[in-house]
Amino acid sequence: xxxxxxxxxxxxxxxxxxxxxxxxxxxxxxxxxxxxxxxxxxxxxxxxxxxxxxxxxxxxxxxxxxxxxxxxxxxxxxxxxxxxxxxxxxxxxxxxxxxxxxxxxxxxxxxxxxxxxxxxxxxxxxxxxxxxxxxxxxxxxxxxxxxxxxxxxxxxxxxxxxxxxxxxxxxxxxxxxxxxxxxxxxxxxxxxxxxxxxxxxxxxxxxxxxxxxxxxxxxxxxxxxxxxxxxxxxxxxxxxxxxxxxxxxxxxxxxxxxxxxxxxxxxxxxxxxxxxxxxxxxxxxxxxxxxxxxxxxxxxxxxxxxxxxxxxxxxxxxxxxxxxxxxxxxxxxxxxxxxxxxxxxxxxxxxxxxxxxxxxxxxxxxxxxxxxxxxxxxxxxxxxxxxxxxxxxxxxxxxxxxxxxxxxxxxxxxxxxx
Ligand code: PLP
Numbered sequence: 001x002x003x004x005x006x007x008x009x010x011x012x013x014x015x016x017x018x019x020x021x022x023x024x025x026x027x028x029x030x031x032x033x034x035x036x037x038x039x040x041x042x043x044x045x046x047x048x049x050x051x052x053x054x055x056x057x058x059x060x061x062x063x064x065x066x067x068x069x070x071x072x073x074x075x076x077x078x079x080x081x082x083x084x085x086x087x088x089x090x091x092x093x094x095x096x097x098x099x100x101x102x103x104x105x106x107x108x109x110x111x112x113x114x115x116x117x118x119x120x121x122x123x124x125x126x127x128x129x130x131x132x133x134x135x136x137x138x139x140x141x142x143x144x145x146x147x148x149x150x151x152x153x154x155x156x157x158x159x160x161x162x163x164x165x166x167x168x169x170x171x172x173x174x175x176x177x178x179x180x181x182x183x184x185x186x187x188x189x190x191x192x193x194x195x196x197x198x199x200x201x202x203x204x205x206x207x208x209x210x211x212x213x214x215x216x217x218x219x220x221x222x223x224x225x226x227x228x229x230x231x232x233x234x235x236x237x238x239x240x241x242x243x244x245x246x247x248x249x250x251x252x253x254x255x256x257x258x259x260x261x262x263x264x265x266x267x268x269x270x271x272x273x274x275x276x277x278x279x280x281x282x283x284x285x286x287x288x289x290x291x292x293x294x295x296x297x298x299x300x301x302x303x304x305x306x307x308x309x310x311x312x313x314x315x316x317x318x319x320x321x322x323x324x325x326x327x328x329x330x331x332x333x334x335x336x337x338x339x340x341x342x343x344x345x346x347x348x349x350x351x352x353x354x355x356x357x358x359x360x361x362x363x364x365x366x367x368x369x370x371x372x373x374x375x376x377x378x379x380x381x382x383x384x385x386x387x388x389x390x391x392x393x394x395x396x397x398x399x400x401x402x403x404x405x406x407x408x409x410x411x412x413x414x415x416x417x418x
Contacts, residue, residue, distance in 0.1 A: 018369025028384050035382040045380045046401045046408075048393045051196065051360055053331055054267055056398040061334065063327040065320060068133075069310040072272065078306035085293040086112025086274065090308045093315035094274045098257045102243045108278040109289040111296055112117045112303040116230045116260035116269075117143060119275035120189070122295045123256055124151045126288075127187040127224040135179055136189040139363065139387065141196045141228075144189060151338035160198070160319075163353055167206040173213050182262030184221045188214070191228040192242070193235025197384070197391035201235045201357055207245035218252035224277075225249055226256040233264045233328060234335060251280035254288065261311055263360065265324065266331060270307030335360070338394040341402040349410040360395035364409050372412035 010017050035047035053061045085091070088227055091110040099105035113119040113402065120143075128134060130152045136144055137160035157177035162168040179186045190210070193201035202210075216227050227246060232239075246255055249293050260273035277288045312318050339358050346353060352365045366372040369385035376383060376390075381404065384391040390409065397405055 031382055031384060034377075038380070043380060045382065046397060046399045046405055047382045048405055049382050049384050050393055050396050053263070053266060053335060053360065053395045054398075056334065056400065058398075060266075061331050063324060063331070065269050065323040065327055066261075066265050066310070066314065069313055069320065070267075070306060073306045077309060080305060082112065082302045082308055084302050085289070085323075086110070086296075086303060087305075087308050087312060089316070090312040091274065093312050094259050095276055097315055098259050098276045099243050099278070102247060104243060104247050104255065104278045107280055108276055109285050109292070110259075110274045111289070112308060113275050113296075114260050114271035114300060114303055115273040115274045116228060116258040117147070117273075118271075118300065118303075119145065119256075119260070119273050120226070120228065120273045121147050121151070121299065123187060123189075123224065123226050123258070123293050124148055124153050125295050126291045127222075127226075127254070127256075128153050128185070129183075132183050132185070132187075133179070134187045134189055135175055136191075137195070139195070139198050139389070140189070141191060142386075160200070161354060166356065167200075167202050167210075169206060169209045169213070172210060176213055176217050180217050180220050184219070186221070186223045188223065188225045189228055190225070191230070193229070193239040193357075194360075194361075196231070197361050197363050197386050197389070198354045199356040199359040199362035200354045201239050201359065202242075204240060204245055207242055208248060211246050211248035214253050215250035217249065222330040223249075223253040224256055225253060226258060228258045230258065230260050230359035231263055231359050234332060234359050247278075254284075254365045256278045261307075262283060264328070265311065265314070266328075267307070267311075270310075271304050272307040272311050273278040273303075290333050302360040327411035332358075334393060337399045338402055339395060341399055342392075342394060342406065345403055345406040346409070349406050351406065351409055351413070361391050361393055362387035363391050364413070365389050366413050366416060368416040372409075372417045375415035376408045376412040379408045379411060381405055383409070383412075 009105050010020055013020055032049045037046050038045045053063045095105050095108045095110050113122060124147055133156040134148055135153035135156050138157040148155050154264050159168050159171040217223060250254055255278045257276040259276055262268045275292060279285050313325050353362055356362045369390055372390055373383055373385040
């Protein structure tokens with residue numbers, strides 16, 4: 001096509017119109033990059049932006065047993081293609097890990113995905129029609145929107161917190177009923193425990209209330225409830241029997257789990273994960289498995305074989321599994337200390353934030369997140385402005401730096417308070 005002075009970019013671009021104005025740089029990685037540049041230039045900067053657990057002394061925290069097991073995988077097996085849906089032993093081990101001793105494990109199928117991200121991708125592609133919207137809380141992990149948009153779906157939200165700071169069951173109920181009336185089907189995404197970005201973990205009464213509402217609405221149309229438990233091992237004691245609570249959705253709805261080793265095995269780069277789907281009806285389960293396998297073939301074909309083989313061993317060999325648990329306990333303690341210091345200092349500094357019992361992030365509410373974050377950057381502290389709040393990655397903040405972060409948050413808020 002020849003371009004004329006009056007032709008628009010979309011007339012001339014080789015890209016389709018939808019792809020024309022995509023933001024090329026993830027805002028979190030952009031802030032992270034800026035903080036790193038200042039650090040390299042010799043400035044004393046706290047970088048509380050990125051969602052990976054860092055040792056107090058700086059390097060990425062890893063589990064040595066994961067490193068060793070990955071390195072010991074037979075290179076010839078690792079070099080071969082994995083089965084499209086994933087190694088059967090891996091999938092069995094993942095289902096057992098996700099559901100523990102609960103009978104739901106006998107009513108579940110799974111496929112391998114590159115991390116929880118891949119699992120969420122498959123859920124959106126298979127449980128929502130193009131043009132429909134998934135339902136999640138008003139604070140949510142930004143890639144939900146990217147994944148939905150990329151798949152030509154959308155995101156709708158319900159107000160996450162009630163007046164007491166608990167999970168807003170009433171808002172969820174209204175949104176669920178309204179979506180069911182409009183769409184005739186619903187895909188719910190709940191990230192618990194240790195919700196990103198707020199740090200909030202749902203308690204048993206809140207989980208049961210959600211399950212009960214799903215059970216009621218599933219009589220009107222299909223519902224898939226996806227639990228994004230990327231931070232599963234970092235929840236406080238209240239995260240308890242989440243499987244038993246959500247299993248109360250009944251026989252009509254599907255319970256999905258976006259399972260991933262990124263945080264729970266401190267292994268972000270291997271891209272090992274799975275979408276687990278439980279349903280009471282064997283014929284429906286087999287259709288779900290086929291649909292998910294088809295999506296694997298139609299996207300990434302198959303996943304990282306080396307990672308899958310190593311994680312299978314770590315899940316199934318009792319001695320290695322025990323070592324994972326021991327080594328993970330050290331990481332949980334590392335993070336818990338930062339959470340403890342934050343919870344001690346933040347209320348005294350007048351910060352307002354949701355119930356926070358543990359997790360990689362916490363959000364502090366502010367009327368002007370951009371201005372507050374800008375003031376904090378002047379003080380050498382990097383956090384991520386999100387909707388109506390600042391996301392603080394305590395996972396990336398040494399315990400000794402938490403008081404400085406709290407002080408910078410106080411100054412960031414003071415800068416925007418009338
Ligand atoms: N869900 C949430 C809320 C996350 O924060 C993340 C990672 O940051 C993921 C899912 C998925 O991560 P991955 O694809 O590495 O498993």
